[in-house]
Amino acid sequence: MQNSETEWVRKAIKGDAQAFTQLVELYQRPVYNLCYRMLGNAQDAEDAAQETFLRAYQNMRRYDNNRPFSTWLLSIAAHYCIDQTRKRRYPLVSVEELVEPELPEPSPGVETVVSRKEEQQRVRAILETLDPVDRAAVIFYYWYDFSYDEICQSLSLTLSAVKSRLHRARRAMAEEWSRSQAQTSAAPNTPTRQEQLLAERMAS
Amino acid sequence: MNHMPYQGWIFEDRRTLDKADISALQSHLADCAECSALAEGLQQVEQVLRAQPLQGPTEGFTLRWQQRLEISRQQAHRRQIWLTLLVAVSGGTVLLGALAFLLWPWLKSLDLTLWAALYQVFTAYLFLSRAGEQFLLALVSAAKIIPLPIWALSIGVLCQLGVLWVVSFRLLTNPRRIALK
Ligand SMILES: [Zn+2]
Numbered sequence: 001m002q003n004s005e006t007e008w009v010r011k012a013i014k015g016d017a018q019a020f021t022q023l024v025e026l027y028q029r030p031v032y033n034l035c036y037r038m039l040g041n042a043q044d045a046e047d048a049a050q051e052t053f054l055r056a057y058q059n060m061r062r063y064d065n066n067r068p069f070s071t072w073l074l075s076i077a078a079h080y081c082i083d084q085t086r087k088r089r090y091p092l093v094s095v096e097e098l099v100e101p102e103l104p105e106p107s108p109g110v111e112t113v114v115s116r117k118e119e120q121q122r123v124r125a126i127l128e129t130l131d132p133v134d135r136a137a138v139i140f141y142y143w144y145d146f147s148y149d150e151i152c153q154s155l156s157l158t159l160s161a162v163k164s165r166l167h168r169a170r171r172a173m174a175e176e177w178s179r180s181q182a183q184t185s186a187a188p189n190t191p192t193r194q195e196q197l198l199a200e201r202m203a204s
Numbered sequence: 205m206n207h208m209p210y211q212g213w214i215f216e217d218r219r220t221l222d223k224a225d226i227s228a229l230q231s232h233l234a235d236c237a238e239c240s241a242l243a244e245g246l247q248q249v250e251q252v253l254r255a256q257p258l259q260g261p262t263e264g265f266t267l268r269w270q271q272r273l274e275i276s277r278q279q280a281h282r283r284q285i286w287l288t289l290l291v292a293v294s295g296g297t298v299l300l301g302a303l304a305f306l307l308w309p310w311l312k313s314l315d316l317t318l319w320a321a322l323y324q325v326f327t328a329y330l331f332l333s334r335a336g337e338q339f340l341l342a343l344v345s346a347a348k349i350i351p352l353p354i355w356a357l358s359i360g361v362l363c364q365l366g367v368l369w370v371v372s373f374r375l376l377t378n379p380r381r382i383a384l385k
Contacts, residue, residue, distance in 0.1 A: 017273065021266060028265045033258040046261055050272050057273065119252060126249065142253040163217075170215040170246055178245035 013060045037139045038081035052077040075154040078136040085132040134169040214243045
């Protein structure tokens with residue numbers, strides 16, 4: 001796999017679109033996941049992932065062979081998503097996604113699926129509270145197991161900046177998590193945002 | 205209670221703390237509810253984050269990318285055409301402007317320029333017709349002086365020279381066959 005990847009990268013640098021398509025096939029998932037975690041919804045994530053691959057293809061000549069291709073690609077995605085997040089000023093979670101009917105799988109049980117869905121929404125809400133650059137650092141650290149050095153390279157930051165950003169982000173996430181946990185335990189029968197929205201729809 | 209160094213350490217990468225710091229932090233966490241709540245919150249959130257799977261795009265992502273690449277290529281092509289047109293039109297406009305600026309004195313008095321040109325043409329015509337008359341006069345007087353056999357001889361020699369020139373020119377300009385072996 002590594003050999004064929006090197007070969008595809010080499011060909012793609014020379015402008016071979018077919019070879020680059022193989023790279024798209026190989027890296028679509030990690031790139032999409034980064035965009036999804038950064039932007040919070042499927043539509044924007046698809047758009048950002050497509051744009052990332054387009055930019056990478058157009059800038060293949062600037063790619064430095066000494067660096068892993070995946071790091072370079074994810075760095076393009078992160079910078080694009082940071083820009084997009086700064087441009088827009090509306091919340092990450094779209095109403096369509098909140099009311100999206102999620103059919104529970106029979107095996108893990110309805111409650112498990114609901115709690116997993118809730119957990120995902122809490123993760124999204126927590127990421128939303130972070131500054132876009134901090135969010136990218138957190139995603140690289142927890143989803144991609146990037147080292148501090150790799151995060152420095154990918155986000156064009158110094159080592160001390162990465163450390164202080166991760167420190168700040170961890171604190172914000174822990175506080176937010178504890179707060180939401182306290183709210184849930186204090187009012188166990190309080191409907192979730194999703195349930196509220198569904199109730200409003202039913203009523204209208 | 206003073207939480208100062210401990211709250212910093214909680215959010216630090218544990219691998220960067222030394223043993224003394226870690227044991228001090230642990231004893232503080234055992235006593236301090238506020239810091240231990242924060243540490244627990246972080247632990248839970250880190251667990252949840254690491255447990256989240258990689259989200260993938262819907263089926264056909266690569267195909268959609270190929271279509272997008274094609275659209276972007278067409279747009280780039282169109283942009284290039286417009287750019288070329290723009291450069292050509294603006295270059296032409298600048299050149300015409302420069303030319304108008306250079307020729308402005310003549311353009312300002314166009315009728316005078318035309319009259320001057322006409323005068324030049326007329327003078328040249330007069331000069332050529334006079335030269336032609338002189339040449340004919342010389343020829344007529346030479347015909348009277350030179351006897352007929354010499355005329356015939358010189359015309360014959362001129363014809364031979366003409367034939368020689370044509371033949372040698374053909375020979376020089378004909379493509380030569382060069383054998384490959
Ligand atoms: Zn404390």
